[in-house]
Amino acid sequence: MLIGAVADDITGATDLCLMLSRSGLKTRQVIGLPGPHTDLSGADAVVVALKSRTIPAAEAVEMSLQAAQALRDAGAQRLMFKYCSTFDSTDAGNIGPVIEALMDFTGAEQTIACPAFPATGRTVYKGHLFVGDRLLSESPLKDHPLTPMRDSDLVRVLGRQTRLPVGCIDITTIRQGEGALRAALDAARKAGTRIVVTDTLDETDLMVLGAACADMPLITGGSGIGLGLAAALRAQTDPRPAPTRMPAPAGRTAILAGSCSVATRGQIATAQAAGLPSYAIDVNALSEGLQEASEIADWAIAQPADSTPLIYSSAEPGQLAKIQSRLGREASGALVEDTLATVAKRLSDAGFTRMLIAGGETSGAVTAALGVSLLEIGPEIDPGVPWTASLSEPHLALALKSGNFGSEDFFLKAWDLLEPEAEHV
Numbered sequence: 001m002l003i004g005a006v007a008d009d010i011t012g013a014t015d016l017c018l019m020l021s022r023s024g025l026k027t028r029q030v031i032g033l034p035g036p037h038t039d040l041s042g043a044d045a046v047v048v049a050l051k052s053r054t055i056p057a058a059e060a061v062e063m064s065l066q067a068a069q070a071l072r073d074a075g076a077q078r079l080m081f082k083y084c085s086t087f088d089s090t091d092a093g094n095i096g097p098v099i100e101a102l103m104d105f106t107g108a109e110q111t112i113a114c115p116a117f118p119a120t121g122r123t124v125y126k127g128h129l130f131v132g133d134r135l136l137s138e139s140p141l142k143d144h145p146l147t148p149m150r151d152s153d154l155v156r157v158l159g160r161q162t163r164l165p166v167g168c169i170d171i172t173t174i175r176q177g178e179g180a181l182r183a184a185l186d187a188a189r190k191a192g193t194r195i196v197v198t199d200t201l202d203e204t205d206l207m208v209l210g211a212a213c214a215d216m217p218l219i220t221g222g223s224g225i226g227l228g229l230a231a232a233l234r235a236q237t238d239p240r241p242a243p244t245r246m247p248a249p250a251g252r253t254a255i256l257a258g259s260c261s262v263a264t265r266g267q268i269a270t271a272q273a274a275g276l277p278s279y280a281i282d283v284n285a286l287s288e289g290l291q292e293a294s295e296i297a298d299w300a301i302a303q304p305a306d307s308t309p310l311i312y313s314s315a316e317p318g319q320l321a322k323i324q325s326r327l328g329r330e331a332s333g334a335l336v337e338d339t340l341a342t343v344a345k346r347l348s349d350a351g352f353t354r355m356l357i358a359g360g361e362t363s364g365a366v367t368a369a370l371g372v373s374l375l376e377i378g379p380e381i382d383p384g385v386p387w388t389a390s391l392s393e394p395h396l397a398l399a400l401k402s403g404n405f406g407s408e409d410f411f412l413k414a415w416d417l418l419e420p421e422a423e424h425v
């Protein structure tokens, strides 16, 4: 296995898997720790999807170490820690503490922190993270329900999360190519810098980074660096063409959205304007027992069988702030996640086999409730979001969309990439 990756959330894992499989690596996504019977045979890359982004740091460390050990036992030659391209975390962690623990585990003297994902507008310049043409701290991520990002200086952000010395190698060096980057990493290592934030403006930079860092025991970052790594390692395997369509089990379709991002709210509005039946979850009513998962699921089941019901909790920042101040940030988030997870399970039991879930934490909760443990990666719907097929029971087609990703018409167009499964003879 060329790469074993630990991802801190499920949509992040799917995003990385897409990048690796698009580059030709045979890639599997495991949800939670792989068990003794998880079939990882023949995989060039395995990505273990945790739900560790917002849990207490000590638990995230423990879980990540267990995943790293499982990947090492399965033959991973190098490890990667995948976190969000917008560095979603709080001052208490979990990116810094997990990097520290995985550096200890792998014996890495130095690693890079490379969140950039240029295809979706996430770039790093002089150690500052940009989302499109705005600094992270001025982007909608400043209002994220769980991890509001209010500082764009990654050396400073990471410096609050770890005791290890953090530095930056800027774009001027990276643009000088692999040799110059290797020399700069070496000089930084000798000066005691253990974690190096790397500037990245485009995919060419990711290629340089992948080539220079592929022999590190631990690489950390977003899915972008996965692209650079896969390019550097592809020669060691027999590359596979990326799929353009995916056979999906016959059955009904649904969309569940628990992300409050600007992108997801735009996709909901576009889907509603196109006539998709929709149901808005009212978190206050939920908390008072006036709305229940069972009635939400029953509403979806009662919609015409050829329609795609859309269920969403997504709220704009003002509404969200009111809910959170009444019910608490974690408690309201957990209530919504549990509700959407219960709805998904009911829909799956009722014959819904093709589901689109918006939101990373939401997708984690939903896949756990569905009992999905192993995913195969299908075609790319939009950068960072593929269709996936559950390789464990129940047999489902799932699109797990990072809240921030996807075009306005994502909820409408995604289905076009699915095709009926061939009849078994």
Ligand SMILES: Nc1ncnc2c1ncn2[C@@H]1O[C@H](COP(=O)(O)OP(=O)(O)O)[C@@H](O)[C@H]1O
Residues within 6 Å of the ligand: 145, 146, 258, 259, 260, 261, 283, 313, 314, 315, 320, 323, 324, 332, 333, 334, 335, 336, 337, 358, 359, 360, 361, 362, 363, 401, 402, 403, 404
């Ligand atoms: N109306 C709401 N009130 C409170 N919390 C909410 C609401 N809608 C969604 N949430 C919570 O916000 C979080 C969104 O995170 P996530 O699913 O990871 O989305 P994203 O991919 O945009 O980060 C989840 O914990 C979800 O339960």
Ligand SMILES: O=C(O)[C@@H](O)C(=O)COP(=O)(O)O
Residues within 6 Å of the ligand: 009, 011, 012, 013, 015, 016, 083, 084, 085, 086, 117, 222, 223, 359, 360, 361, 384, 401, 402, 403, 404
């Ligand atoms: O790197 C990214 O931006 C995504 O892969 C990611 O981590 C998604 O997280 P959510 O926005 O919470 O879905």
